[in-house]
Amino acid sequence: MKTMILGGDGFCGWPTSLHLSQQGHDVLIVDNLSRRKIDIELEVDSLTPIAPMSTRLAAWNEISGKTIEFIDLDVAVEYDRLERLIEEYKPDCVVHFAEQRAAPYSMKSPKHKRYTMDNNLGATHNLLCAIVESGLDIHVVHLGTMGVYGYKNHGAMIPEGYLDVEIPLPDGKRIETSILHPADPGSVYHTTKTMDQLVFYFYNKNDAVRITDLHQGVVWGTNTEETRLDERLINRFDYDGDYGTVLNRFLMQATINYPLTIHGTGGQTRAFIHIQDTVKCIELAVNNPPEKGQPVQIFNQLTETHRVRDLAKLVADMTGVEMQNLDNPRKEAAENELVVDNKCLLDLGLNPTKLAEGLLDEVMEISKKYAHRCDKSKILARSQWIKK
Amino acid sequence: MKTMILGGDGFCGWPTSLHLSQQGHDVLIVDNLSRRKIDIELEVDSLTPIAPMSTRLAAWNEISGKTIEFIDLDVAVEYDRLERLIEEYKPDCVVHFAEQRAAPYSMKSPKHKRYTMDNNLGATHNLLCAIVESGLDIHVVHLGTMGVYGYKNHGAMIPEGYLDVEIPLPDGKRIETSILHPADPGSVYHTTKTMDQLVFYFYNKNDAVRITDLHQGVVWGTNTEETRLDERLINRFDYDGDYGTVLNRFLMQATINYPLTIHGTGGQTRAFIHIQDTVKCIELAVNNPPEKGQPVQIFNQLTETHRVRDLAKLVADMTGVEMQNLDNPRKEAAENELVVDNKCLLDLGLNPTKLAEGLLDEVMEISKKYAHRCDKSKILARSQWIKK
Numbered sequence: 001m002k003t004m005i006l007g008g009d010g011f012c013g014w015p016t017s018l019h020l021s022q023q024g025h026d027v028l029i030v031d032n033l034s035r036r037k038i039d040i041e042l043e044v045d046s047l048t049p050i051a052p053m054s055t056r057l058a059a060w061n062e063i064s065g066k067t068i069e070f071i072d073l074d075v076a077v078e079y080d081r082l083e084r085l086i087e088e089y090k091p092d093c094v095v096h097f098a099e100q101r102a103a104p105y106s107m108k109s110p111k112h113k114r115y116t117m118d119n120n121l122g123a124t125h126n127l128l129c130a131i132v133e134s135g136l137d138i139h140v141v142h143l144g145t146m147g148v149y150g151y152k153n154h155g156a157m158i159p160e161g162y163l164d165v166e167i168p169l170p171d172g173k174r175i176e177t178s179i180l181h182p183a184d185p186g187s188v189y190h191t192t193k194t195m196d197q198l199v200f201y202f203y204n205k206n207d208a209v210r211i212t213d214l215h216q217g218v219v220w221g222t223n224t225e226e227t228r229l230d231e232r233l234i235n236r237f238d239y240d241g242d243y244g245t246v247l248n249r250f251l252m253q254a255t256i257n258y259p260l261t262i263h264g265t266g267g268q269t270r271a272f273i274h275i276q277d278t279v280k281c282i283e284l285a286v287n288n289p290p291e292k293g294q295p296v297q298i299f300n301q302l303t304e305t306h307r308v309r310d311l312a313k314l315v316a317d318m319t320g321v322e323m324q325n326l327d328n329p330r331k332e333a334a335e336n337e338l339v340v341d342n343k344c345l346l347d348l349g350l351n352p353t354k355l356a357e358g359l360l361d362e363v364m365e366i367s368k369k370y371a372h373r374c375d376k377s378k379i380l381a382r383s384q385w386i387k388k
Numbered sequence: 389m390k391t392m393i394l395g396g397d398g399f400c401g402w403p404t405s406l407h408l409s410q411q412g413h414d415v416l417i418v419d420n421l422s423r424r425k426i427d428i429e430l431e432v433d434s435l436t437p438i439a440p441m442s443t444r445l446a447a448w449n450e451i452s453g454k455t456i457e458f459i460d461l462d463v464a465v466e467y468d469r470l471e472r473l474i475e476e477y478k479p480d481c482v483v484h485f486a487e488q489r490a491a492p493y494s495m496k497s498p499k500h501k502r503y504t505m506d507n508n509l510g511a512t513h514n515l516l517c518a519i520v521e522s523g524l525d526i527h528v529v530h531l532g533t534m535g536v537y538g539y540k541n542h543g544a545m546i547p548e549g550y551l552d553v554e555i556p557l558p559d560g561k562r563i564e565t566s567i568l569h570p571a572d573p574g575s576v577y578h579t580t581k582t583m584d585q586l587v588f589y590f591y592n593k594n595d596a597v598r599i600t601d602l603h604q605g606v607v608w609g610t611n612t613e614e615t616r617l618d619e620r621l622i623n624r625f626d627y628d629g630d631y632g633t634v635l636n637r638f639l640m641q642a643t644i645n646y647p648l649t650i651h652g653t654g655g656q657t658r659a660f661i662h663i664q665d666t667v668k669c670i671e672l673a674v675n676n677p678p679e680k681g682q683p684v685q686i687f688n689q690l691t692e693t694h695r696v697r698d699l700a701k702l703v704a705d706m707t708g709v710e711m712q713n714l715d716n717p718r719k720e721a722a723e724n725e726l727v728v729d730n731k732c733l734l735d736l737g738l739n740p741t742k743l744a745e746g747l748l749d750e751v752m753e754i755s756k757k758y759a760h761r762c763d764k765s766k767i768l769a770r771s772q773w774i775k776k
């Protein structure tokens with residue numbers, strides 16, 4: 001199976017590329033190395049020392065005997081090269097990670113808002129456009145976010161993409177219908193993911209493109225079975241205020257005895273998934289395309305939900321580190337419940353890796369090993385949702 | 389009142405600019421003349437001989453004594469100039485027409501799909517971003533389309549933007565809520581307008597930007613009270629297969645005894661509005677902003693609905709011209725019903741200009757006057773929704 005991975009150099013993209021290669025896929029990574037270049041802009045670096053792409057690929061070949069190809073291409077900008085590449089490579093599946101994925105980064109300034117909008121929509125639309133133009137029957141697997149649903153409770157369980165509703169009529173009757181779950185984005189980044197859904201809807205309806213959209217929770221952990229095989233394969237670990245995800249940040253902060261940074265009351269409930277499960281879910285999605293002519297297939301890609309302050313307490317209890325409550329830079333509900341259906345991926349065979357001390361310890365070991373690489377001045381989140 | 393009109397050189401933008409100027413607004417047109425440049429690309433021209441912008445503005449000054457300013461600026465591209473302009477001009481209201489508005493044009497090729505996506509989203513997002521950055525309390529009035537709702541009947545009347553639904557729970561209870569009406573776009577153009585709604589939703593929620601979104605029907609007619617005052621003020625009249633709107637096309641075809649071009653069965657029901665009512669509706673919207681902190685205000689901007697074949701028959705009966713049924717280049721339902729709520733604008737004082745023989749005659753008179761400018765080879769619609 002030929003699989004093209006857009007954004008295959010990133011935090012989720014790299015371990016996915018290795019995992020699919022290990023599973024026997026013919027993998028082609030397409031990436032413009034934007035994530036590494038953003039590190040340069042932000043004057044921060046992955047806590048783990050990630051190797052350059054050519055070193056990564058040579059190491060993988062040496063260790064696994066398998067070859068992953070790489071093309072440096074900006075999917076959002078270089079449409080003609082993308083179209084030609086799709087026509088020549090003829091992938092069975094394209095996994096689409098090629099989007100700016102940090103909400104705080106997307107809110108830093110007009111430049112960052114506009115970059116996130118242009119890059120994310122440009123990438124998604126160019127991909128769909130090129131697939132239609134190629135005339136090939138290619139399955140698109142896209143990394144979306146649980147954030148498209150928003151965190152205002154309507155009180156019902158969040159379904160996998162489609163919500164059954166009834167429309168009351170003046171005569172007292174009701175029309176039963178199923179709709180794309182209403183969108184409630186909380187940042188420019190999240191807005192782009194809700195907009196992606198409409199692009200997918202249209203290209204699926206008009207051109208019958210097969211699409212699976214994965215609404216992923218907050219990813220934690222860093223290594224997977226494949227990235228663990230050699231230090232040159234190590235995955236990114238972001239701890240900074242823009243790109244670091246909450247649980248990894250707490251674990252890294254605990255390692256260096258930095259009081260855990262809780263935004264607001266910590267009453268936010270979020271969905272979580274370990275990076276090992278991310279790669280497994282993508283394998284399941286790639287292997288289970290919707291039938292031709294079926295609507296966009298949507299899976300919720302998470303294994304558990306937790307309240308942020310409960311995670312902080314867990315880490316504090318494990319390590320003895322202090323907690324600190326900081327002003328929340330985001331505009332969001334102080335407290336929310338979150339009940340989410342994730343039956344589809346479980347039914348396809350996902351065996352969840354739940355939060356357990358053993359796995360938390362592993363993340364802390366990595367944090368400890370590379371603690372000397374941490375720039376403490378980068379830990380606090382400085383991006384503000386509202387212009388002061 | 390200071391009003392900036394983005395896209396003020398276009399079919400709706402120009403008569404709106406004149407109308408608001410006539411009503412005493414201080415009007416600044418911002419336009420990159422893209423619509424005239426697309427005429428060059430398509431090798432077609434407005435049936436009516438539209439004057440260059442400087443001639444238009446000089447004529448308006450001569451006739452009304454009023455001054456409209458004009459700045460040539462690409463809203464989707466020149467962000468920094470746009471931001472500076474907003475900060476310096478300090479508009480009370482920005483009317484946003486600066487989008488590629490033809491569904492067939494948006495489906496012609498990857499280049500046209502991508503231009504429509506980049507231009508429309510770029511313009512909308514740049515505008516919102518610049519308003520937030522300016523810190524000014526500016527009301528945005530946006531021209532949307534009835535097409536965001538789609539033409540699949542769920543069987544209920546189409547409300548003004550927000551649909552009351554009930555979410556059934558497993559225990560038999562129901563949650564009552566109001567949601568943005570589900571989107572069902574029928575072209576890349578329509579997709580951009582559904583995506584605009586999400587941009588508006590986010591910037592309204594996060595930054596409390598005041599926004600009115602007008603979901604407009606198919607516009608017909610060409611002149612308004614102001615454009616009629618002098619030939620140099622004449623409005624565009626598009627009859628070609630990409631930009632011509634259905635009723636104007638039928639009237640123009642009848643004038644030159646060209647069999648009326650009905651796509652498919654003509655069973656499509658669409659919403660209509662006369663250009664004179666368009667400018668009145670925009671005046672009403674501009675004068676009635678939502679309160680600060682209120683959700684996006686959505687009005688359905690139409691005065692009547694008609695089935696396409698009924699319009700063809702009306703014109704055929706009036707004129708004796710033949711009708712022809714052509715393959716429908718669009719992918720859409722062959723037949724649909726359409727019942728739409730338009731109470732908001734009526735309550736604000738809109739007095740609808742309904743389809744009447746007198747007004748149809750006026751359009752035909754203009755068609756007849758400029759029939760010598762018609763290139764018959766441009767009448768047929770050639771843009772195909774599905775790649776052959």
